[in-house]
Amino acid sequence: MADTPVYNASEPSGGDPLKVDVNAQYEGFEWEYIYIMFCGFVVWLIIPGIGLLYSGLARRKSALALLFQSMMLLAVTTFQWMFWGYSLAYSRTASPFIGDLKNFGLMNVLVAPSPGSPVLPEIVFCLYQLLFCACTVVIVVGGAFERGNILPSLIFSFFWATIVYCPIACWTWNSNGWLYNLPSLDFAGGGPVHIASGWSALAYAWVLGKRKHHGEVSHGKPHNTTLVFIGTAFIWFGWFGFNGGSALNASMRAMLAIFNTNTAACTGVLGWVMVDYIKHKGKFSVVGACEGAIAGLVGITPAAGFVSIWLAACIGFITSIVCASMQNINNWLRIDEGMEVFKLHGIGGMVGAFLTGIFASQSVSALDGSTMDPGGIDGNGMQVGRQLAEITAISSYSFVVTCILLCILKYIPGMHLRVNEEQEMIGLDRAQFFDEQIGDWTMYENTPGVFSSSAKEEPVSPPHEKQPSSNAEESGK
Template identity: 80%
Template structure:
């Protein structure tokens, strides 16, 4: 059984009124059905981050952070269908950024996708949209109790355009310069986590200290239950984030999903263990959640490339390192 091939004379994959556009994927349906499911659960990361941020914030800020998480998803969706997808994944892209070949979702429908010949392009586009939305959500977290919602949404639109789309093009578009090296980034260590982390830090520095910097109670999460629930949604969504990045329902995808759970688990163990051994503290729900998320981030670029035991090591070391870094900068109050 041969995979469908992209036909440049039919960039949309055929006219559904004249031909059966599904016929080219007969025998491969399970691949794109799996990716659709992964996309659905990746979406849960968006409200998960909102709940996580909301639980860590003061009570009066929690609702705004929840609202902002959904607005980020809405704004990023508009950006993606307007020109984001074309800038990242157009087939005629240069080594650094795409062109306007798919502006306004032009010809994005039933043809084999740039990422995988067994995935219709509309499915691939949806899945990658959710990656972009999650990344923008992380960046906008830099405005955590520092800035207003509307300016942060405008910032998110342009950040996705000027930062995320070019880096995604470098890394995952077959024409991208990193892709052609080749560099190995399974699910977004560079386009998602490195870019968003540094951008969020820069954004926070530009906005300045939190509005309640003088309030001594601000350092404690107002609702650990929300933190826990947000982490659970993020952890569950990450199965789709990493497991779906194989762009097919193969053993590699299953390995990535297994490694995701492994790294999150050992990350949680690592954070709690270091916290207990260094300070003799009682076990903390927030600490456990922080360790799990650190493990998830650490395994993301290698999820489909390493064995299970190495994934366990990556999760443990990542969480332990993040713990050390967060406590090393604590005296400087860089985030307050």
């Protein structure tokens, strides 16, 4: 076996390719970084998957806006990550709370061994972690469901990634981070991705306020269940790379994490469908099954590389039961968070992080040949307390800082976080896009059910338009 590459601080970029063969240091480890690159490609599919999921859950008149945002948020986050995001999260000279700007503009991020694993070139590690950040940002903007202005959401995403995601990623995964050294156990992002996105989406929805005519049946019905199903399939497939690549090597631990991912998603489906079947007196729900899969995936994310297969099944099942039981959480909180990001990602992430502390096993983490992280199964009861510290810190930081950021943006002249009432009534698609397809929909705007096939919803006319009189009224005149 070749010697493991060693980072040389005197050549932070990994060497001059005009003088040496920079590939030579990775001879014997090619499959390691090829595997992580493949996992990165798979993770990328989560982003359009979320776009399809959100688009299907929304009413038709705002469906294209959510597809568009998923693509635009990936573009904005990529720029942020290249600009300073990677450096703030993963610089080798980071403080316990946030990185410095030693890698500003991806300076020296090329072929040197990465801070995450010496067998990965840093450029591979950087791309893989970029996709985690992008997925998280796309999840967060679901909190602006059907009423958030698109341009301000893009500006918000740049700053949210900078002051919320990057510090939390540094806490959790940077070797200098305070949660990393506590240590809290987070294999693939239960804290930085799910808990942070869930609480931030809740903050986004709270600051924007409720949708107009909130409470109507049509607001809670997906317009296209097929898109919901396809989006969930993309997300489920992408999660194999999300969890399977988080070992940062192609070890047996990574293979187990992939098996655990599928297991938890499946038991998540079973748990949620069971709750729906009991609640709705023997009837099923396709959307409920999809939500159950996502709840199981969220729950297993922090635990995938720490627990055995049967305990992964328990985590998926328990997480989905808890999330399905929180069906009325928005009413309890009096916040209109229609995409249920907080219920699935926030609550699901907290349940998963807590159960990781209970079920983590040193014998599982040791499958990569070097990690020895004991959990509750090994008698390490303190790990549950450390997981609670992670949950509390990330929840409070992400919610409070997101609220502050949104309030600052809200009071900047010209920065309208929310569309006006007329635009909300006609839908984000017609209000903010000029695509020919959207123009074609105007022929259906007076046809009942065109915007919501599930709810038989009639489009609401803008406030300034007078509603036509019915035949009965005309005859009365």
